[in-house]
Amino acid sequence: MSKAVLSISGLHASVEGKEILKGVDLQVAQGEIHALMGPNGSGKSTLAYTLMGHPKYMVTGGSVSFDGHDLLPLTADARARLGLFLCFQYPTAIPGVSTVNFLRAALRAQEKEMPAREFLNRLSTEMKELKIDESFRSRYINDGFSGGEKKRMEILQLAMLRPKLAILDETDSGLDVDALRTVADGVMRLCGPDMGVLVITHYPRILEHLHPDRVHVLHDGRVVTSGGADLARQIEREGYEPILGTAAAATA
Template sequence: MELEIKDLHVSIEGKKILNGISLKIKEGELHALMGPNGSGKSTLAYVLMGHPKYKIDSGEIIFHGENIINLTPDKRAKLGLFLGFQYPTEVPGVTFKNFLWTAYKTLNNGASYVDFNEILDEKLELLEIDKSFVLRYLNEGFSGGEKKRSEILQLAVLNPKIAVLDETDSGLDVDSLKIVANGIKKLNENGMGILLITHYQRILNYILPDFVHVMTDGKIVKSGGHDLAKEIEEKGYEGIKDG
């Protein structure tokens, strides 16, 4: 199972944002996508999940051997794709647990509530989240850190084939960052393919990516191993682009 992005060009309201992105992510691989603000990282994340406001001008997104660009987000999720949001929206009146159970049974035909509860408990423990958390309304009144933990908890329970994590590390204090990074690492070791979008190198102190890609102006300007992240830290994005 792999996700392959082929020469993807994307615009919004006539403005080009992605200018020919190509990338291949296999199960069990961890890719870090780095780049300055406004380089198009979050756009790529949204486009992969099928946000309706972006227009795909050309290119393909191949998943499960089929081009998914015309599929709605729910169909992509059913194929095994997941997006961890940078800014998850609040859904008042819907408890985290009820929502996650709805998603879980939608994604797993014939799922049992007992199994779901077991998995949820296990993942709560893994991510060191208090049980009362799941009875709160989805993301409502969550702190920045809690929202990110909510995303990772959903990721862990829904267990997709490929996950795109958009700045999951931002807004986390050091302790939370370690826990979240450790969670991602475990999921990755169990075979989940991950595209970790990040602005900072910080999280990469805890997870070693197989590949690092640098994106500027809607293009991947350089790809390499984890050493590339160190290089970015030393030279900055401008240094990478020029070199």
């Protein structure tokens, strides 16, 4: 296994005084695709937000290093500038801020600015790949977008920003089969030695497209088991019960 770009150890976090993460250990090596699965309420989205630095999520213990930096003292913007990207489950609309202006501000902040012509050409290419209509350039970001349009817009941002690690927080939820394929193809096109992915989902379906190197199962705020792609197929067949039953027995 090559060098870990993300290394989480013993991470505890609470929301509004309630502890959700109870000692998460997880490592993602440079350029790998990892899946984090688990039933509703296991803490998957909390982990995503905590890693990105949402102020609502309070870290109470443990450590996270990202690309050699201690992530936890940093604000969300500093984390993003290190190359961490969160594909939001519920992307936020910002009326008045156009997609183009939003992307320009993000690229500028990350010192990835490019000449206007190159920017527009790249934007145009990426939008075509993701089947996003040109009109979305001047539309206000996520404002009045359908669920599927929002998810594709997240992947567009991923494509323009090229982070070191992308966390996809239930990016598959609410997508129909075709949209799921477009989004998954987009992610597969982008990931490689320079970009790893941590995909959070409770359905194995998206994993058929993404071919994860590792699969982890989160339950009650801890990673209870990890394995290869087989683990996702097992969950598809048998559900979480057998795994969680074993895990519960093992920790008892």
